[in-house]
Amino acid sequence: MKVDVILGLQWGDEGKGKIVDVFAPQYDIVARFQGGPNAGHTVEFDNKKFILHTIPSGIFHPKTINVIGNGVIIDPFNLMKEIQQLKDSGIRPEENLLISKRAHLILPTHRVLDMAYESLKGQTKIGSTLKGIGPTYTDKAGRNGLRMGIIASGDFTEKYHQLKKSHGEILGCYGFKLAEQCIEELPFDVYEQKWFDSINELKSYALIDSEEYLNKSLDEGKSILAEGAQGSMLDVDFGSYPYVTSSTTISAGVCAGLGISPHRIGKIFGIFKSYCTRVGAGPFPTELCDETGEAIRNSGREFGSTTGRPRRCGWLDLPALKYSIMLNGVDSLIMMKADVLSSFETIKICTHYKEKNKITASFPFDLSSETLEPVYANLDGWQKPLRDIESFTEIPQELTTYLNYIEDALGLPIDIVSIGPDRTQTLKKQVL
Ligand code: GDP
Ligand code: IMO
Ligand code: MG
Numbered sequence: 001m002k003v004d005v006i007l008g009l010q011w012g013d014e015g016k017g018k019i020v021d022v023f024a025p026q027y028d029i030v031a032r033f034q035g036g037p038n039a040g041h042t043v044e045f046d047n048k049k050f051i052l053h054t055i056p057s058g059i060f061h062p063k064t065i066n067v068i069g070n071g072v073i074i075d076p077f078n079l080m081k082e083i084q085q086l087k088d089s090g091i092r093p094e095e096n097l098l099i100s101k102r103a104h105l106i107l108p109t110h111r112v113l114d115m116a117y118e119s120l121k122g123q124t125k126i127g128s129t130l131k132g133i134g135p136t137y138t139d140k141a142g143r144n145g146l147r148m149g150i151i152a153s154g155d156f157t158e159k160y161h162q163l164k165k166s167h168g169e170i171l172g173c174y175g176f177k178l179a180e181q182c183i184e185e186l187p188f189d190v191y192e193q194k195w196f197d198s199i200n201e202l203k204s205y206a207l208i209d210s211e212e213y214l215n216k217s218l219d220e221g222k223s224i225l226a227e228g229a230q231g232s233m234l235d236v237d238f239g240s241y242p243y244v245t246s247s248t249t250i251s252a253g254v255c256a257g258l259g260i261s262p263h264r265i266g267k268i269f270g271i272f273k274s275y276c277t278r279v280g281a282g283p284f285p286t287e288l289c290d291e292t293g294e295a296i297r298n299s300g301r302e303f304g305s306t307t308g309r310p311r312r313c314g315w316l317d318l319p320a321l322k323y324s325i326m327l328n329g330v331d332s333l334i335m336m337k338a339d340v341l342s343s344f345e346t347i348k349i350c351t352h353y354k355e356k357n358k359i360t361a362s363f364p365f366d367l368s369s370e371t372l373e374p375v376y377a378n379l380d381g382w383q384k385p386l387r388d389i390e391s392f393t394e395i396p397q398e399l400t401t402y403l404n405y406i407e408d409a410l411g412l413p414i415d416i417v418s419i420g421p422d423r424t425q426t427l428k429k430q431v432l
Contacts (some may be wrong), residue, residue, distance in 0.1 A: 001217075001221055001223050001224070001266075002218070002224075002264050002265060002266030002267075003218070003224040003225070003226050003254060003258070003260050003265055003266055004027070004133040004223070004224070004225050004226070004267045004268070004269065005216075005223060005226045005228065005254055005265065005266075005267070005268045005269065006019055006020055006023065006224070006226070006228060006252050006269045006271060006327075006334075007226075007227075007228030007229030007232070007249065007251060007252065007269075007270065007271065007328060008032050008229075008230065008232065008248070008249070008270075008271050008272075008325070008326065009230075009231060009232050009233075009270045009271060009272045009321055009324035009328070009330070010231045010232070010233055010272050010273065010277070010278075010317075010320070010321070011231050011233045011277065011278040011279070011284070012039075012229075012230045012231040012233075012234055012278075012279070013040070013194065013231075013274065013277055013279065013302075013304070013305065013311065014231060014238050014271040014272055014273050014274075015042075015271055015334075015337065015418060016041055016057070016227060016228060016229070016271055016431065017041025017042050017043050017052060017057040018042060018043060018044070018057075018225045018336070018418065018421065018423065018426075019269070019271055019334055019336075019416070019418070019426075020041070020043075020056065020057035020058060020225065021043040021045070021057045021058065021061075021423055022059060022065045022423050022426050023225055024040060024057070024058035024060070024061045024225065025061050025063075026223070026225075027058065027064060027223045027224060027225040028059030028063075028064065028065065028217065028222040028223050028224065029058075029064065029065045029066070029067060029214070029217055029222060029223070029224045029225070030056040030057065030064055030066050030067070030224075030225045030226075030227055031056060031057075031066070031068075031069050031224060031225070031226050031227065031256045031258055032054070032055075032056045032067070032068055032069055032072050032226075032227050032229065033069045033071045033072065033209070033215060033226050033228070033232055033253055033254050033256075033377045034069075034072060034229060034230075034247040034248060034249060034253045034255075034257045034259030035072060035073075035132060035133070035227070035228075035229030035247050035249070036053075036054060036072060036073035036075065036081075036106060036132075036133055036136070036229075036232070037053040037078040037106070037129075037131045037187075037243065037301055037306070038053075038073065038074050038128075038129040038133045038148070038229070038245060038306060038356075039052075039053055039054070039229035039230065039306065040052075040053060040304065040305025040306035040307075041053075041057050041227075041229070041305070042305050042421065043057055043060060044271060044421045044423065045060070045422060045423045045424070048089065049197035049303045049421075050085075050086070050089070052082065053076060053078055053079075053124045053306065054068060054072065054074060054075070054079045054082060055068070055079070055082055055086070055093060055097060055360050056068065056082070056227050057154075057158070057227055058089060058090060058225070059086065059093055059096065059097065060225075061096075062092070062095065062096055062239060063096075064096060064284055065096050065097075065098060066093075066096055066098070066211075067097075067098045067099075067100070067208075067210050067213070067258075068097070068098070068099045068100060068103055068258065069100050069101055069210055069258045070100040070101075070102035070104065070210055070211060070213075070259060071130075071247065071248075071253060071257020071258065071345075072100070072103050072257070073097070073103065073104045073106050073133065073136045073137065073140070073193055074103050074104070074105055074106060074148060074185065074199065075105075075106035075111075075131065075145070075195075075197045076105065076195055076198035076202055077184070077191070077194055077195045077198045078106075078131070079198070079202065080198035080201050081203065083097075083298070084417065085263075085328070087110055089426060094204070094205065095136055097205060097206050098205075098206045098210065099148055099202070099205055099206065099207050099208070099210075100148065100207075100208065100209075100210035100211075101147060101148050101149030101207050101208065101209060101210075101299050102148070102149065102209075102211075103147065103148045104136055104137075104139070104140045104146065104147055104148075105147065105148060106131065106132040106133075106136045106148045107132070107134070107136075107144070107160065107163060107167070107195075108164075108183055108188065108191055109135075109163070109164050109165065109167035109168065109178065110135040110139070111130065111131065111132040111134045111135075111172070111183050112169070112171060112178060112181045112183070112188070113132070113134075113135040113171065114128055114130050114132045114133065114134055114288050115130055115133070115181070115311055116174055116176045117134065117135070118130065120174060121156055121310050124281075125221055125245075125278025125281060126242065126243055126277070126280060126281055126282070127243075127281040127282070128280065129280075129304075129305075129306050129307055130307075131147070133245060133246050133247075134245075134246045136165075136246075136312050137246035137247060138246070138253075139163070139403055141224055141366055142298070144163060145163075146160065146163060147248070148202075148207055148300065149207060151199050151202065151203060151207075152203055152207075152243055152353075156391045158423065160249070167245070170179075170237045170253045174391050178231055191308075192262065196272065206281050210258065210259065211259025211260075212259075213258070214258055214259065214260060215264075218260075218264060220403045226254045226257075226258060226260075228249060228253075228254075228378055229244045229247075229249065230247070230249045231249060231324075232247055232250050232323075232324035232327055232328060233278075233320060233324065234307055234326070235247075235248060235249040235250050236248060236249075238250065238323075238327050238341035240283050240367045240368065243280070243282025243283065244282075249323075250327045251265065251268050251276045251327075251328040251329060252327075257310075261360070262425065264304075267331045267332065268328055268329055268331050268332075269331070269332050269333075269334055269415075270324065270327070270328055270330035270332070270334070270412075271333075271334045271336060272321060272327060272333065272334070272335060272336065273300075273316075273335070273336045273337045273340075274314075274335055274336065274337050274338050274340065274341050275296055275300075275314065275316050275337070275340070276313070276314045276315065276316060276317050276320075277300075277302050277306070277310045277311040277312060277313050277314075277413055278311065278314075279304045279309050279310075279311045279312065279353055280309075281369040282368070283368035283370055284312055284314060284315060284375050285314075285316040285320075285350065285353060285373075285375045286314035286315045286316070286317045286350045287312050287313070288313055288314045288315065292344075292380075293312070293313045293314060294313075294432070295343070295344075296314075296340060297310060297311065297313045297342075297392060298315040299340045299341075299342075299343060300313070300337055300340035314395040314411075315347070315348040315349060315374070315376065316350065316406070317350045317374070318346075318349060318350055318351050318352075318361075318409050318410070319350065319352065319361050319362065319363050320358075320363060320412060321355055321410060322363070322409075323363035324360070325410060327413065330412060331412070331417045332412065332413060333406075333407075333410065333412050333413065333414045333415065334414070334415065334416040334417075334418070335403065335406070335414050335416070335417050335418065337418060337420040338386055338399060338417050338418065338419050339385070339386040339387050339419045339420055339425075341381060341382075341413045342381075342382060342383065342384060342385055343381075343383065344381040344383070345380075345381050345383065345403065346378050346379070346380065346381060347378075347379050347380075347381050348375040348376040348377070348378055348379075349376065349377050349379060349402075349405065349406070349409075350375065350376055351371065351375055351376065351377050351409065352374075352375040353372050353374060353375065354372075354373045354374075354375050355369065355371055355372050356371055359375060377405070379398070379402055379405060380398045380401070381398060382396040382398040382399045382402075383398075386399070386419040386420075387419055387420045390409075390426065391421055391427060392417070392427050392428075392429050395427070397415070399417075403417065413428045413429070414429070415428065415430065416428050416429065
């Protein structure tokens with residue numbers, strides 16, 4: 001068997017959580033391969049709404065095993081909060097959640113460093129979720145990090161304090177004192193104690209060599225779905241650097257983030273919204289800073305799942321999508337939130353960029369150039385509600401034209417169209 005992949009092709013929040021939940025019953029295992037609690041993956045069913053940050057979105061299906069892979073970074077406080085919320089709703093994550101021993105820990109001081117670095121950047125701040133992502137991946141690459149596998153060892157507390165001390169020294173150089181900081185609105189010391197309490201609670205969860213488990217499962221004929229976090233435009237190499245996250249969000253990240261050979265990667269599903277959003281700072285060529293952008297935001301309820309911040313909204317960007325498809329080797333497309341554009345008479349799609357009177361369909365090195373302008377095609381809107389449609393055959397003609405236009409431009413089929421947040425509001429072209 002091979003590992004299929006679901007990942008976001010834009011700037012995150014494409015609807016990965018919803019689709020992973022829809023696909024999960026067809027897979028034995030769902031595994032997250034990168035990112036951390038900066039992710040916010042929403043799953044809705046039976047009038048209930050859950051937002052997952054670290055736990056894979058297959059958790060609501062008891063027969064599906066959910067693995068937090070080695071490429072993920074874990075904040076014990078956040079993870080235990082998430083586990084508790086699920087338990088309060090009758091879900092039993094202790095029965096189908098496995099955690100890699102090699103996943104790195106987000107320390108309280110990583111979160112303080114994140115805040116400090118952002119505030120030092122001033123006008124050029126990234127708009128980080130402040131979950132400690134950048135500093136934790138920095139320590140991983142710098143070979144200073146602490147991994148889940150050591151939480152039960154005798155010298156864990158000593159190693160923690162060594163790293164905390166060196167973080168404190170860095171913070172001190174910039175004039176930040178740990179004792180004066182708050183995390184999650186709690187004084188540092190109080191938060192730190194809760195962080196240690198969470199570590200203790202996590203000891204009762206299955207900490208495994210996930211790369212061994214996943215490869216053995218494939219050998220035994222089990223199916224695996226890898227769940228991406230963030231989106232390709234936030235990838236540390238190929239996103240709009242430096243306005244990116246600190247992990248490899250593209251399909252190549254699956255291999256390193258789960259310990260899987262490239263030979264074992266199967267089908268790659270790329271998810272995009274029928275328009276674009278971005279939360280945080282950084283270039284966004286098709287952004288609409290007007291009442292149309294506001295209308296998309298209100299109709300799509302575009303507010304961050306992790307931070308609650310309003311998401312910036314704009315028209316679909318085909319050059320950016322083409323670039324993402326190339327990077328990921330996408331086989332099949334999934335378009336989300338078609339219903340959000342139902343009220344628009346005309347819908348624009350960016351087909352090219354114009355830079356200094358030159359038209360190009362290529363994705364530029366510097367997306368932030370002030371002279372870069374999107375070139376649009378205008379398509380008729382469908383102006384009909386979609387939420388009660390039950391099959392592809394009932395899709396309004398104008399939406400079919402919109403889908404065909406995108407498929408032709410990208411050279412790939414759109415196999416799923418999502419028409420609402422609930423798991424049932426999902427139209428499949430064929431059995432996948
Ligand atoms: P993720 O990070 O990619 O999992 O996406 P998020 O959960 O952050 O954001 C997607 C948002 O859109 C969530 O609030 C979903 O409930 C919602 N959503 C997903 N699919 C649809 C859809 O087809 N239509 C509408 N209106 N909302 C959707
Ligand atoms: P999901 O998985 C949207 C953005 C942040 C910021 C930048 C860096 O829900 O799609 P970080 O906290 O990683 O240092 O932030 O990346 N960002 C996301 N935007 N969806 C996400 O995840 C994101 N994770 C990070 O807003 O601009
Ligand atoms: Mg999200």
